[in-house]
Amino acid sequence: MLETMDILKDRLKEKGSKLTPQRRATLNIILQNKGEHLNTEEIYELVRKDCPEIGLATVYRTLQLLEEMDIVSRINLDDGCSRYEIKTGDEDHQHHHLICQGCNKIIEVKIDLLDHLEQEIEKEYDFDIKDHKVKFFGLCSDCNKK
Amino acid sequence: MLETMDILKDRLKEKGSKLTPQRRATLNIILQNKGEHLNTEEIYELVRKDCPEIGLATVYRTLQLLEEMDIVSRINLDDGCSRYEIKTGDEDHQHHHLICQGCNKIIEVKIDLLDHLEQEIEKEYDFDIKDHKVKFFGLCSDCNKK
DNA sequence: CTAAGGTATGAAAATAATTATTAATTGAGA
DNA sequence: TCTCAATTAATAATTATTTTCATACCTTAG
Ligand SMILES: [Zn+2]
Ligand SMILES: [Zn+2]
Ligand SMILES: [Zn+2]
Ligand SMILES: [Zn+2]
Numbered sequence: 001m002l003e004t005m006d007i008l009k010d011r012l013k014e015k016g017s018k019l020t021p022q023r024r025a026t027l028n029i030i031l032q033n034k035g036e037h038l039n040t041e042e043i044y045e046l047v048r049k050d051c052p053e054i055g056l057a058t059v060y061r062t063l064q065l066l067e068e069m070d071i072v073s074r075i076n077l078d079d080g081c082s083r084y085e086i087k088t089g090d091e092d093h094q095h096h097h098l099i100c101q102g103c104n105k106i107i108e109v110k111i112d113l114l115d116h117l118e119q120e121i122e123k124e125y126d127f128d129i130k131d132h133k134v135k136f137f138g139l140c141s142d143c144n145k146k
Numbered sequence: 147m148l149e150t151m152d153i154l155k156d157r158l159k160e161k162g163s164k165l166t167p168q169r170r171a172t173l174n175i176i177l178q179n180k181g182e183h184l185n186t187e188e189i190y191e192l193v194r195k196d197c198p199e200i201g202l203a204t205v206y207r208t209l210q211l212l213e214e215m216d217i218v219s220r221i222n223l224d225d226g227c228s229r230y231e232i233k234t235g236d237e238d239h240q241h242h243h244l245i246c247q248g249c250n251k252i253i254e255v256k257i258d259l260l261d262h263l264e265q266e267i268e269k270e271y272d273f274d275i276k277d278h279k280v281k282f283f284g285l286c287s288d289c290n291k292k
Numbered sequence: 293c294t295a296a297g298g299t300a301t302g303a304a305a306a307t308a309a310t311t312a313t314t315a316a317t318t319g320a321g322a
Numbered sequence: 323t324c325t326c327a328a329t330t331a332a333t334a335a336t337t338a339t340t341t342t343c344a345t346a347c348c349t350t351a352g
Contacts, residue, residue: 074224076222076224078222098267098271098273098275100273101276107271107273109267109271114263117260117263118282121244121255121282125244125253125255125287126286126287126290127244127246127253127282127284127285127286127287128284128285128290129244129282129283129284130247130283130284130285131282131283131284132280132281132282132283133279133280133281133283134278134279134280134281135278135279135280136264136267136273136275136277136278137275137276137277137278137279138273138274138275138276138277139273139274139276140272140273141271141272141273144272144274
């Protein structure tokens with residue numbers, strides 16, 4: 001937990017910015033909710049418990065900042081809002097999501113078998129791929145039984 | 147061009163709905179702009195040339211309808227609005243997009259090599275995949291030269 | 293023909309997520 | 323302690339999208 005906070009502090013310093021209580025509290029909530037995919041409003045509500053005076057706009061600004069700093073990644077599940085999760089950092093690319101159309105459950109996929117596909121695309125389209133976002137839609141095992 | 151319009155007419159009829167001039171004009175614009183990824187506002191402006199009395203709300207309603215009818219697909223390029231393109235129909239899954247972070251160009255990828263990956267995921271996670279959305283971010287050949 | 297009942301529409305109002313503005317506060321460094 | 327830029331909360335403004343609502347348009351029954 002300390003590590004990520006220190007990384008943030010360093011990256012902020014490089015930019016001439018500082019690690020404020022609001023920023024610390026926001027990152028803490030995201031760290032404490034690894035595995036969840038919280039949206040801005042949900043993060044705001046949780047952060048307020050530790051930091052009741054924080055404003056929603058600050059949460060928006062902080063999340064934007066954390067994304068720029070490569071600390072969190074923004075996820076779009078086509079539900080009308082942005083969601084966030086911590087970047088693990090031990091992978092070159094972020095993991096991917098299975099979205100159940102039956103119960104809206106989100107399952108994380110660890111494997112990253114897109115490398116081969118990326119190589120083909122890079123060759124065929126002369127395009128230098130930096131990142132990708134992949135979502136799979138379908139039915140989870142629970143919903144399938146019904 | 148006639149074919150897709152007829153398909154729409156049939157699917158609308160099944161639902162007890164009708165093919166109105168506004169709906170025809172909207173679909174025509176999308177058909178005429180194959181390869182583009184127009185957003186709602188852009189579609190509205192183009193449709194107005196043929197159908198000046200159309201309202202923006204009708205364009206929103208029509209695009210929603212076309213998506214339900216499986217005639218167009220909605221694309222989210224993280225630029226704050228929905229974009230649409232015609233579904234080719236000759237593929238099981240829609241094609242994917244390379245998004246250049248240098249010039250915002252969008253390149254379409256025809257190949258679909260995710261089948262193997264999908265099979266693995268279906269086995270490992272017992273998840274029945276119906277569709278997927280894939281975006282690649284990076285630099286196009288032009289931007290790479292700079 | 294005429295009324296009834298449903299669908300569709302444009303205009304305007306309402307929502308929801310996000311961003312900009314502003315004036316006050318904070319805190320690191322001289 | 324003083325200075326000054328960074329940060330913040332509160333609020334207003336934006337933007338994309340949806341909903342409301344009164345009206346227009348069809349199709350069909352009488
Ligand atoms: Zn499910
Ligand atoms: Zn995740
Ligand atoms: Zn480019
Ligand atoms: Zn496309």
